[in-house]
Amino acid sequence: xxxxxxxxxxxxxxxxxxxxxxxxxxxxxxxxxxxxxxxxxxxxxxxxxxxxxxxxxxxxxxxxxxxxxxxxxxxxxxxxxxxxxxxxxxxxxxxxxxxxxxxxxxxxxxxxxxxxxxxxxxxxxxxxxxxxxxxxxxxxxxxxxxxxxxxxxxxxxxxxxxxxxxxxxxxxxxxxxxxxxxxxxxxxxxxxxxxxxxxxxxxxxxxxxxxxxxxxxxxxxxxxxxxxxxxxxxxxxxxxxxxxxxxxxxxxxxxxxxxxxxxxxxxxxxxxxxxxxxxxxxxxxxxxxxxxxxxxxxxxxxxxxxxxxxxxxxxxxxxxxxxxxxxxxxxxxxxxxxx
Ligand SMILES: NC(=O)c1ccc[n+]([C@@H]2O[C@H](COP(=O)([O-])OP(=O)(O)OC[C@H]3O[C@@H](n4cnc5c(N)ncnc54)[C@H](OP(=O)(O)O)[C@@H]3O)[C@@H](O)[C@H]2O)c1
Numbered sequence: 001x002x003x004x005x006x007x008x009x010x011x012x013x014x015x016x017x018x019x020x021x022x023x024x025x026x027x028x029x030x031x032x033x034x035x036x037x038x039x040x041x042x043x044x045x046x047x048x049x050x051x052x053x054x055x056x057x058x059x060x061x062x063x064x065x066x067x068x069x070x071x072x073x074x075x076x077x078x079x080x081x082x083x084x085x086x087x088x089x090x091x092x093x094x095x096x097x098x099x100x101x102x103x104x105x106x107x108x109x110x111x112x113x114x115x116x117x118x119x120x121x122x123x124x125x126x127x128x129x130x131x132x133x134x135x136x137x138x139x140x141x142x143x144x145x146x147x148x149x150x151x152x153x154x155x156x157x158x159x160x161x162x163x164x165x166x167x168x169x170x171x172x173x174x175x176x177x178x179x180x181x182x183x184x185x186x187x188x189x190x191x192x193x194x195x196x197x198x199x200x201x202x203x204x205x206x207x208x209x210x211x212x213x214x215x216x217x218x219x220x221x222x223x224x225x226x227x228x229x230x231x232x233x234x235x236x237x238x239x240x241x242x243x244x245x246x247x248x249x250x251x252x253x254x255x256x257x258x259x260x261x262x263x264x265x266x267x268x269x270x271x272x273x274x275x276x277x278x279x280x281x282x283x284x285x286x287x288x289x290x291x292x293x294x295x296x297x298x299x300x301x302x303x304x305x306x307x308x309x310x311x312x313x314x315x316x317x318x319x320x321x322x323x324x325x326x327x328x329x330x331x332x333x334x335x336x337x338x339x
Pocket of ligand 1 (some may be wrong): 278
């Protein structure tokens with residue numbers, strides 16, 4: 001325990017991110033000060049928004065600076081504690097960044113420093129019970145406001161966030177249509193996640209496929225993709241529909257911003273509401289979501305997939321998997337087991 005491996009942001013992205021955006025380095029392991037803890041990262045969370053943090057423009061968090069350790073969510077283990085709330089050996093969820101060791105004080109970083117509930121494994125804490133699950137919960141219920149009997153359309157439906165949003169909609173008594181890339185993901189949506197219909201957007205004519213799957217149109221659209229997916233969906237909006245704008249991954253690696261949908265007037269004629277949200281605004285209510293999500297996972301009503309890559313060297317390449325759809329469920333990477 002003398003070397004702290006790190007991946008730094010070396011170059012701002014121009015189009016699809018690649019290994020040359022990051023630089024490997026080694027530094028000494030940091031020492032915690034008073035009221036701080038030293039954490040050894042074990043698992044990293046990979047999130048599409050990390051691409052947005054690499055760009056120097058105003059957003060909901062400051063951009064990662066060139067030469068800084070790449071920001072990432074993580075689960076780690078306390079190896080030295082100078083704070084009475086944390087014991088050596090505790091598993092904690094935090095923003096540990098792409099490095100072996102991090103020193104933090106409680107409340108530091110966008111996620112704070114949270115001890116894992118007893119018996120909850122890191123893979124679950126970083127997926128259904130983590131940012132993506134909580135995003136699905138509040139995004140669907142608080143922003144989308146589904147009512148039993150509604151048709152709920154979800155894009156990115158086989159992913160970490162979309163799959164949980166779609167299953168919560170099913171639990172709430174809605175008819176659920178999921179959009180995902182490829183037959184394998186679509187089969188998982190209908191066979192395991194028990195959605196009513198799965199649409200493979202890679203099979204072509206998404207507009208016609210949504211029309212066929214939603215003969216009475218949709219009432220709620222939980223959108224993770226944006227771009228042409230949003231445009232196709234807007235052609236099948238019902239009266240008083242709600243759109244929860246969770247993300248727009250189809251545009252994250254674009255060099256030029258995508259043009260907006262050419263049919264936004266459909267919102268006007270249908271008295272629809274489109275609302276974006278950022279999950280950091282809901283973190284003070286996270287316990288509410290976690291309590292329900294634990295119950296649904298325990299009862300089997302929510303199924304989930306985690307895609308765990310391994311090895312510190314593979315960290316940059318693993319981030320790329322999100323934008324090519326290689327990930328099957330929540331993308332994680334493990335660098336060490338807990339002691
Ligand atoms: N608002 C918030 O606070 C918040 C919080 C968390 C996440 N998000 C957003 O939620 C979305 C999903 O994030 P996640 O972490 O759950 O990732 P994820 O869905 O597990 O993984 C990303 C998926 O996006 C799909 N995708 C990639 N490029 C695409 C493209 N060009 N067109 C259509 N689909 C594409 C791929 O699925 P296919 O194989 O099906 O194409 C890929 O597996 C992202 O937009 C993210 O920014 C928002």
